[in-house]
Amino acid sequence: MIGTVGALCVTGVVAMPGTASAASTLAGAAAEQGRYFGAAVSAGQLNEPDYMSRLNGEFNSLTAENEMKWDALEPSRNSFNFGTADRIVDHGRSRNMSVRGHTLVWHSQLPGWVGSLGANDLRSAMNNHITTVMRHYRGKIHSWDVVNEAFQDGGSGARRSSPFQDKLGNGWIEESFRTARAADPGAKLCYNDYNTDGVNAKSDAVYTMVRDFKQRGVPIDCVGFQSHFNSNSPVPGDYQRNLQRFADLGVDVQITELDIEGSGTAQANDYRRVVEACLAVSRCTGITVWGVTDKYSWRSGGTPLLFDGNYNKKPAYHAVLAALGGSDGGGGDASCTVSYEQTDRWGDRFNGRVTVRAGSSAISSWRVNVTVHSPQRISATWNGSPTWDSSGNVMTMRPSGNGSLSAGASTSFGFTVMANNNWTAPSIGACSVS
Ligand code: 9MR
Secondary structure: OOOOOOOEEEOOOOOOOOOOOOOOOHHHHHHHOOOEEEEEEOHHHOOOHHHHHHHHHHOOEEEEOOOOOHHHHOOEOOEOOOHHHHHHHHHHHHOOOEEEEEEEEEOOOOOHHHHOOOHHHHHHHHHHHHHHHHHHOOOOOOEEEEEEOOEOOOOOOOEOOOHHHHHHOOHHHHHHHHHHHHHOOOOEEEEEEOOOOOOOHHHHHHHHHHHHHHHHOOOOOEEEEOOEEEOOEOOOOOHHHHHHHHHOOOOEEEEEEEEEOOOHHHHHHHHHHHHHHHHHOOOEEEEEEOOOEHHHOOOHHHOOOOEOOOOOEOHHHHHHHHHOOOOOOOOOOOOEEEEEEEEEEOOOEEEEEEEEEEOOOOEOOEEEEEEOOOOOEEEEEEOOEEEEOOOOOEEEEEOOOOOOEOOOOEEEEEEEEEOOOOOOOOEEOOOEEO
């Protein structure tokens, strides 16, 4: 026989409204700090309503994730395809977003024909590519990544092998920047790289190059720090110091491809540190995250972005917004609610199910107390990780494994109660988040 279904709903703490003056979007809050806040964008998502509402609602800068690379713009020599990239640039400009140009000269996503040219042809193809692309977008690009990832990883401090390096020698980077200045004098010209986020041999090599360029009057305005982080490559302890030493050379610094693998509070704290480092360096002019949503991240398995696959704000989003001085009224006040129902009843026992639901922001973990009434005893549990008080009557249930829930999402755990002739429903405490 199935017993009556009882339901008990306990609501968690109601979110505090933000102060009236705080900006409620990433772009708005960053703007109040004199910075831009951008995202890498793919043309394929420009027709997806949820994507567009987050992009347009939260960001005031964009970078084409792939569409302005050499293979996309000039797949065969002197034959340029600007259509897809134009759609991205036009979208940004129609929304008053600044646009970062990414990227003119890079060893990767380089069409095969470039690598097969001899030195003289390669030099002219390189300069022609820079000039044609930059003239096409003249006046529309805030900053160009003129040269991307030209240095080797590891301790050598050497330039990476590439058709440019191997055939043209060290001078190709300087030549690229000089050509770029002539093609669009209004754009800021950046050198952009990864694994240069802390002080290390690779960033030292870039530093030496930038210092040399500044001393000799080679046109360079900014250095991009990609900032792709995960457990193997965490946010460096000297991140801010490294940004500052470049800024002290007289260039702007930009965080150009930020993403941090992880989830919950740990990820949020890492994001907070990055934002705080940028805000502490006056020449750190903006932050770009490498995608809008985990759904389309180049490393989606690492859930490295600020919006989850359903476009919900993650704890990392709220950490970034708060670090920028903003608030959307729900941010740090993550909450959850619980409801209980009896799902089965037999002659000597019954099963109960507790559903935990996140409030209007994502939560990274939760905790619920279930109290049974003596002489009842809980004899089995599932879908959770229980601990007990000394009486054995109070069970504290936590998630088994990853306890993250995106805003509004739910999960349930269950248990069997030996009634011992007491059929009272258990008392379910309030849900706590952590
Ligand atoms: O996110 C980009 C991904 O979609 C491409 O497949 C990949 C190909 O090289 O490039 C990714 O973007 C890279 C960026 O252009 C330069 N820095 C590293 C980025 C992540 O790989």
